[in-house]
Amino acid sequence: MSDDLKILEDVANSEYKWGFVSNFESDNAPKGLNEDIVRFISAKKKEPEWLLEYRLKAFRHWQTMTEPAWPNVAYPKVDFQDIIYYSAPKPKVQLDSLDDLDPEIKATFDKLGISLEEQKRLANVAVDAVIDSVSVKTTFREALLEKGIIFSSFSEAVHEHPELIKKYLGSVVPYTDNFYAALNAAVFSDGSFCYIPKGVRCPMELSTYFRINSAGTGQFERTLIIAEEGAYVSYLEGCTAPMRDENQLHAAVVEIVSHAEAQVKYSTVQNWYPGDKNGKGGIFNFVTKRGICLGYKSKISWTQVETGSAITWKYPSVILKGDNSVGEFYSVAVTNNMQQADTGTKMIHIGKNTSSTIISKGISGGRSHNSYRGLVKINKSADNARNFSQCDSLLLGDQCGAHTFPYLEVSNKSAKVEHEATTSKVGEDQIFYCNQRGISTEDAVGLIVNGYCKEVFNKLPMEFAVEAQKLLAISLEGSVG
Amino acid sequence: MLTIKDLKASVEEKQILNGLNFEVKPGEVHAIMGPNGSGKSTLASVLAGRVEYDVTAGEVLFNGEDLLDMSPEDRARAGMFLAFQYPIEIPGVSNANFLKTAVNEVRKSKGLEVLDSKQFLKIMQEKMKLVEMDKAMTQRSVNEGFSGGEKKRNEIFQMAMLEPSLAILDETDSGLDIDALRIVANGVNALRDGQRSFIVITHYQRLLDYIVPDFVHVLYKGRIVKSGTKELALELEEKGYDWIKEEVDATLNA
Numbered sequence: 001m002s003d004d005l006k007i008l009e010d011v012a013n014s015e016y017k018w019g020f021v022s023n024f025e026s027d028n029a030p031k032g033l034n035e036d037i038v039r040f041i042s043a044k045k046k047e048p049e050w051l052l053e054y055r056l057k058a059f060r061h062w063q064t065m066t067e068p069a070w071p072n073v074a075y076p077k078v079d080f081q082d083i084i085y086y087s088a089p090k091p092k093v094q095l096d097s098l099d100d101l102d103p104e105i106k107a108t109f110d111k112l113g114i115s116l117e118e119q120k121r122l123a124n125v126a127v128d129a130v131i132d133s134v135s136v137k138t139t140f141r142e143a144l145l146e147k148g149i150i151f152s153s154f155s156e157a158v159h160e161h162p163e164l165i166k167k168y169l170g171s172v173v174p175y176t177d178n179f180y181a182a183l184n185a186a187v188f189s190d191g192s193f194c195y196i197p198k199g200v201r202c203p204m205e206l207s208t209y210f211r212i213n214s215a216g217t218g219q220f221e222r223t224l225i226i227a228e229e230g231a232y233v234s235y236l237e238g239c240t241a242p243m244r245d246e247n248q249l250h251a252a253v254v255e256i257v258s259h260a261e262a263q264v265k266y267s268t269v270q271n272w273y274p275g276d277k278n279g280k281g282g283i284f285n286f287v288t289k290r291g292i293c294l295g296y297k298s299k300i301s302w303t304q305v306e307t308g309s310a311i312t313w314k315y316p317s318v319i320l321k322g323d324n325s326v327g328e329f330y331s332v333a334v335t336n337n338m339q340q341a342d343t344g345t346k347m348i349h350i351g352k353n354t355s356s357t358i359i360s361k362g363i364s365g366g367r368s369h370n371s372y373r374g375l376v377k378i379n380k381s382a383d384n385a386r387n388f389s390q391c392d393s394l395l396l397g398d399q400c401g402a403h404t405f406p407y408l409e410v411s412n413k414s415a416k417v418e419h420e421a422t423t424s425k426v427g428e429d430q431i432f433y434c435n436q437r438g439i440s441t442e443d444a445v446g447l448i449v450n451g452y453c454k455e456v457f458n459k460l461p462m463e464f465a466v467e468a469q470k471l472l473a474i475s476l477e478g479s480v481g
Numbered sequence: 482m483l484t485i486k487d488l489k490a491s492v493e494e495k496q497i498l499n500g501l502n503f504e505v506k507p508g509e510v511h512a513i514m515g516p517n518g519s520g521k522s523t524l525a526s527v528l529a530g531r532v533e534y535d536v537t538a539g540e541v542l543f544n545g546e547d548l549l550d551m552s553p554e555d556r557a558r559a560g561m562f563l564a565f566q567y568p569i570e571i572p573g574v575s576n577a578n579f580l581k582t583a584v585n586e587v588r589k590s591k592g593l594e595v596l597d598s599k600q601f602l603k604i605m606q607e608k609m610k611l612v613e614m615d616k617a618m619t620q621r622s623v624n625e626g627f628s629g630g631e632k633k634r635n636e637i638f639q640m641a642m643l644e645p646s647l648a649i650l651d652e653t654d655s656g657l658d659i660d661a662l663r664i665v666a667n668g669v670n671a672l673r674d675g676q677r678s679f680i681v682i683t684h685y686q687r688l689l690d691y692i693v694p695d696f697v698h699v700l701y702k703g704r705i706v707k708s709g710t711k712e713l714a715l716e717l718e719e720k721g722y723d724w725i726k727e728e729v730d731a732t733l734n735a
Binding site: 424427429430432433434435436437438439440441443447448450451452454 | 529530531552553554556557558562563565568569570571572573574575578579580582583586587590622639643
């Protein structure tokens with residue numbers, strides 16, 4: 001599979017051939033993590049004192065914590081002192097045109113149905129005079145600002161909207177929450193900041209594409225999304241084109257705050273480098289994502305398609321504090337070859353008349369292991385809570401594993417909790433039936449698996465859904481037979 | 482169209498086809514009958530390309546091409562269709578989506594332009610009438626929750642959509658009530674256009690009342706031991722297979 005997905009390897013990781021340009025500060029922090037490094041990071045970003053304090057508190061707390069070992073995944077111990085926690089943004093090599101791109105890379109872009117413009121951006125082709133992508137981005141940003149919508153990098157927001165950052169940073173995922181959240185809070189690099197004012201419906205899907213200073217994705221991304229009363233936003237994260245990164249550990253934190261009658265849709269398509277056929281290399285994706293429905297009828301929906309990473313460990317969750325609030329989690333998690341996933345969600349019901357929906361589709365192939373871990377917690381105060389969970393596992397071949405760990409903690413007797421789980425296999429007979437109708441085995445698996453994931457794909461914004469379907473087919477290449 | 486020479490095939494080390502010889506010309510309808518275990522389903526499986534079956538000897542030419550050298554999907558694209566005896570279910574994949582994918586694959590292999598949803602829908606609605614299929618069925622997942630009769634009708638519907646040059650019906654009449662049998666037979670007859678060939682594998686003569694064959698063959702112990710016209714089928718209905726078994730076994734032991 002790594003042969004098919006060896007994209008961007010040459011482009012994303014190549015050094016600027018002609019040495020450093022004079023006004024680039026050639027400083028990376030030395031390896032290791034200590035208070036000095038935290039100060040170094042904060043100083044590099046010219047952060048205000050209060051934020052440095054926040055980082056230091058988080059760091060000191062992190063030092064008291066023990067790395068968790070409970071997930072159903074196995075990986076070589078991470079040496080936290082062997083990581084560089086700050087590196088200067090690297091200028092990418094520029095190509096003159098897509099013709100200069102490795103034909104195999106171009107073929108995969110085409111397979112994924114990525115538009116030419118997007119291909120150029122991903123391959124860092126010099127933008128031609130006619131279509132200036134920077135001005136396109138600027139136009140969108142201005143359109144957003146007119147409505148009072150702020151969409152910028154987290155670092156920019158720290159300088160331009162400190163009061164919002166101060167108010168909400170850590171309000172959903174405090175640094176005490178878990179080991180990786182603490183680490184992230186101490187050394188976070190950058191991420192997105194999004195603020196939708198009262199009653200405003202964001203007119204377009206926000207994706208990191210439109211963030212003007214989207215230098216390479218950070219190792220410790222920090223994202224904060226705030227939707228005021230009655231606001232609406234649909235946010236897309238990720239990219240179907242597989243991303244390589246020399247940093248193996250990715251520990252991001254995403255916080256979402258949804259006020260009364262606001263709705264936030266957060267969609268992720270993740271295709272980080274999964275490692276080679278033998279499980280060597282590959283990204284560790286240890287993410288803490290959580291949203292809080294603060295007010296009456298607040299709504300937060302998480303939709304994720306996880307096909308990459310050597311290890312995916314994340315539980316996008318929703319705290320249903322406001323009465324009548326709604327939480328949703330739709331997930332397709334694919335593991336192939338030697339990948340491992342321990343993913344799921346937590347729905348915490350606190351307010352009255354809250355409801356949550358969980359649809360999780362796990363697909364395992366090769367020698368991979370795919371675990372769903374979910375918590376539905378109905379607090380004593382949560383009258384009339386409703387939850388529906390469906391966890392399905394699909395096994396391709398006979399060397400992979402699918403595991404389900406559902407936790408139901410119900411402390412209110414008016415709650416209605418439904419849980420369904422299925423396990424199925426893609427049978428040889430089904431594939432032969434498709435073959436006999438002229439459909440190749442590869443396409444047959446794609447057809448069957450996409451049918452299996454339909455429910456989740458339907459929740460994705462259109463373009464993402466189309467790319468996700470193709471991505472699924474590519475991720476499963478070589479998984480059957 | 483189809484020439485089978487001395488075909489020998491086995492499954493799980495057991496030889497089932499013992500030197501089968503058989504020829505089908507364009508437009509012909511051949512019925513293959515025979516007692517249980519004679520190799521009827523094995524023949525269908527081998528022609529369709531199931532990997533569980535080992536071809537140990539012989540040759541099969543399909544429109545002059547070496548069929549045994551082709552993958553199942555290539556055989557399908559070349560115009561071979563198998564109506565399964567036990568059609569499998571594919572949950573999550575709608576009949577419409579499944580067929581559109583299949584039809585376009587076949588078209589692509591012939592160098593034809595693929596059909597868009599609108600064009601495909603039009604053709605689908607036309608062919609649905611052939612097997613009295615209602616719209617709702619096309620949105621359901623392939624064979625999921627279908628009754629036996631509905632599954633067999635779905636096979637014929639797919640055949641109508643894919644327009645093969647050779648259709649093999651593997652005991653299509655098994656499990657059908659009289660009405661379903663009529664609908665299925667009508668569907669098949671509507672597709673007889675003088676160029677398309679059919680191999681109808683069946684236990685019982687009754688289907689052949691509806692789908693009248695040009696030739697009837699008896700398969701026994703992995704070989705075609707008797708061939709005739711539709712009268713042969715009537716004779717079998719009356720007398721059973723014993724007289725043929727005796728005839729054949731006597732010759733073998735002679």
